[in-house]
Amino acid sequence: MRPAVARIDLAALRHNYHLARERHGGRAFAVIKANAYGHGAVRCAEALGDVVDGFAVAIMEEALSLREAGVRKPILVLEGVFEAHELEEAARRDLWLVVHSDAQLDMLARVPPSASLTLWLKLNSGMNRAGFEPDRAGEVLAQVRESGHCAEIGWMTHLARADEPDCPSTADQIALFDRATRGLPGMRSIANSAGILGWSAARRDWARPGIMLYGADPMPGEAHGLRPVMQLRSRVMSVRELPPGTPVGYGARFVTARPTRVGLVAMGYADGYPRSAPDGTPVAVDGSLTQLIGRVSMDMLTVDLTELPNSGVGSEVELWGGHVSVNRVAEGAGTISYELLCNVKRVRFEYHDDASSF
């Protein structure tokens, strides 16, 4: 069997959820959209089931597959519905919906209410992507009430630059949200992971931690105590000794400068390891750091084993996890941990849950 594996540490996931919830106070949606950022939504939901206040996903389909798998906690659908008929299904499956657009308000007005819904009204406080303009908060609330669909109300907004500790726009967003919702009834939610870690002023009734649950710190300069949940790993499948001046891989991007032992690893961009990773990207072989050399192929990549004489065929290679942070790989590849994690595919997923370790 090909040794490419994503090892998922469910105890670490719970640890990170507790950390997020403690730090923020109040309640916390575990954000498990996009298949729990590539970690497996159902397995993650089950692992969090006893401790979580609720889950958040992006779209209805994600929410419904969790309900089908037996998940009973509140599930918030962050993009809300795309079509009016989904309102009825949302009510039937007891989903909480974000309402962020006039199109969604129209749907609420058109469809006769069945069971009443918990609706989270999203305000645009500066992301300028989704959400109602803040000065419309009262009017939107009135329309939603008029529709007869709504049992409970929440107010939310999303921070655009919370991972930049010195950026004043986050405080502006929080202030704008507070002004717009002052005196209006309902729960409040502002903070994503970076908001939880960096902005105590963003704490409200509910937090919405995503990336931090998976142990990828959005502000990696500080020690927040998160534990990586995914270890992406494989093994060396062959070794070759090359003299100086020898090209390795497609396009001869890497050329040996010295006698070099090259390890061939069963992992490629079809597994989600980024093709854009440059020479020098860290990898750990049998627990020791070395580096990627040569272009990443679809199914394979090559690493430098010259300084690791005891490693060879069968050696374990960590692409990211406890030795190599996914943030570091993402930085080299010109992207963010989120994208790398939710792109992992084809590899075998192995779930571990050491309950005693948390």
Ligand SMILES: *Cc1c(COP(=O)(O)O)cnc(C)c1O
């Ligand atoms: C994805 C998402 C989150 C979680 O963000 P992280 O940066 O992963 O913590 C929170 N809120 C909304 C609206 C989102 O779309």
